[in-house]
Amino acid sequence: MKPVLYDFKRGVLRRSVIAALAIFVLVGVGIAYSTAAAMASAPSLQQPLLYSYIDPGSGDFKLEALLLDPELRPVDGELRYKVGCYNETKLRESLPRGAYSFAEYREALRKLVRVVDEGAARSSGGRVSVAKRVQDLVGLNLTCQLIVNVTTVYGTLTQTFEPLSTQDYHPVKVGNRTVQVMVRVPEPFYRTNIRIANDTIKLPSPLDIGWNEVQQALPSWRTTTVVVGSYTLVVGEALGYVSLSLHTVYTAKSERPLLLASLYSYEDVEFEVYLERSNATGVPDFLGVSDVGRYFERVGVVRSGVSLLELDVGLLKRPGVPVKQFLRVVLLARSGSNTLYAATVQYVSVLEAGLARRLVAAQIASGAGAGVFTAFFPVVALYLVYVYVAKPRAQGALEFVLARPITRLDLYVTRFSAGVLVILASTALFYLALLLSIYYFTGVLLDLHSIVLLYAGMALSFLAYYSFFYLLSTLTAGTTYVVVSVVAYLVFSVLWQLLVALFTVSVGGFAVGIGEELTKALYTSYYFTPAGAYHFMQYYYQVQVGGRTVPAVESVLNPWLVGISISAWIAVPALLGWLVFRRANLSG
């Protein structure tokens, strides 16, 4: 085995180094966990797909959900729900005669609502499904309220679905049976009824955008006293409801169009989904069922419950812009001899991909992220130099090694290289643990450029520290080395920003724009510290993942000087150290 590899091996396999590495790996996992926890406890950036069904006749309660990340990908999490019901008659009686406010209505409702069921469920593949029979739901003239709390790594969201909101259970009366149905997809969503087609279907006009056509079964007393949104009342036609939304998630290099659907049909049949072609012109308002294929593209099938349809690229968006601002969607299904249909006009929502990645990336590079590692890892570099040079030199053990067929330069370079390998490997180990844990907890994997930038920042910074400590080990030995290098570590890693701030304030005072001056001074000072490589790369990394530059930093940041500074911090101490080492007495 080559001595450098042996030195590397014994550097890594030291109990103290193994312990440090284990701690750093755990720190990496911990950082990933705390990153995920911080994100999960923040308000969610994405609504789930929801579908709920209550049959007051049998007491059947069904709840389906598809949890989504900010880029509309299924993500796992926990869903808690609470179903409350109240008696319509009692509610009417508790309200004042004549006009009353919405607040009065809500208060009366709140007093009457009785929780009939609650629970929690973990998702699998983002899907949650709850189906049970609740005896308390059995009864006539009941209206229900659903409160849903969804927690994923991307945050927590609580939604209340209650009467008089646009998110309500709506009745579907089929024969002598009336069920309460709630269908909900992330905004911008459009709901419509499912009807029976009489050979032709009525297509909504693009002018109908923003209208949610939902059969209203509100009692007449309520419609006369409360203004309820802008619903189109179509009595007696609905055989179910569907809520749809169209999205395209894009990056500079790709796009991912998709359609989200939540549907209830009185009969659980498969609906074919048709999307208006981008080049379709002259689409009539009334379209024969058999002509749908002339103007519409079949994009998939859905049935009662929640669905996510990945669409073909190009259906919704050309580079940069949606193909049409509004697209019509038609759902068709056969039910016996009848054709069921629903038709909506949809606004195409354009989402920029990378939000989740940016959130995670910012956390990784923060002081609570990789900053923890960069603050403490120089101690490992310090210790490695102690093990490789300072201690054996103080003991006189290097002479026995030097008596082998090597030159002093070989010995100097071998031990330096072994330390470099340990640093690169252990930094990679920590970083890998961090990234994989982040991926495990959040599903986010950074792009290669960002990964390389942050790794390079950490590794180069530690190499600069290592080189500097190596120089110190040639000038001192044993305990003296430890004292001197610990002081150097404290100055560069712990006190540096404070010293720079004190200096800046003492020179410029507390003037307007002190923050900007401090930033400039800090980044200027980073040219003169071994930690500079990390700070510079961290900045470039944040620009890479966030896409925004900081003018104060840009004004003092020169890529050439950054390169020279980093190279100098690594090479110069090592070279100066060699000049001392080549003539040094190694007898201890």
Place this chain on the structure above:
Amino acid sequence: MCVSGYSTGIGVVVEVNEVSKSFGRVKALDGVSFAVSNSEVVGYVGLNGAGKTTTIRIAVGVLPPDSGDVLIDGYSVTRDKRRISKLVGWVPELPIFESELRALDYFTYLAGYYGIPAGEARRLGRELLERFGLGDALNRKLSGYSQGMRKRFALAVSMINDPPNFIFDEVLNGLDPQGIIFFRELAVEFRKQGKAVLFSSHILSEVEGIADRVVFIHRGRIIGVYSMDEIRYMARPALLITLTRLDDGVLKVLESYGIPQVVDERRVILRDPKADSSTVISELVSRGIGVEELRKEEKSLEEFFFSLVRKAEGGQL
């Protein structure tokens, strides 16, 4: 005596040439020159601090000289360090290792510098360590080794490539009698194998019986190079006689009893006396020569060594 310090033998393999070294203001070596030949054991004797270890550290390439050079088999220690380290084995007085490592692991690590693969190095390590009595301590940490074990370990390491030259630096210090015998016999064995051995000590008698020649160093200078025969001859017994008169007639009488050497006008040393002191006194008195004092001088090897030191400091031999 070989004043230049060079062996008269054929095949000089370790050649120390005008080596000087200072540590700060202290001049540790001042133009030191001597040589060791094949099949020769050369003792390197001097008081503590005389410069023996400094010379040896320079000779094995772990300390750069200020001036001068050491040639091993013709290769310069300052220019061909890698090569000379393959040609010379070194056992220091107090071998210091990175002692947190286990013996066989450290052996394997050091063998790596000779380009020996790990597997072969471990096999060789087991073989050599067992050969030198460390077979039951192969996997013991070096910090747990006694001084004798450390020297044996250093010897095993220096035998990695079985070099043709060996340097033992005060190797007998701190050893038990068994260890002393081991290293003395080893030096003799090496000589038989045709190796050149430099064997340093601060006790001349330690190298008696194994050294062919002895190089004496004092205060960084070579003060003499003698073969063991010369040393024994000069260290033989003598009578210091103080007479009432000293002339050629008296010297003639004394010549029949040994080798007279005049010290001053009334004192003479009778070296290698062939009779006891009373016989010599009776003979002198019978011839009318007054004997004021007769002192028997029996010089040991160490006394000889100290007499060299005294001479080097300006005194009499």
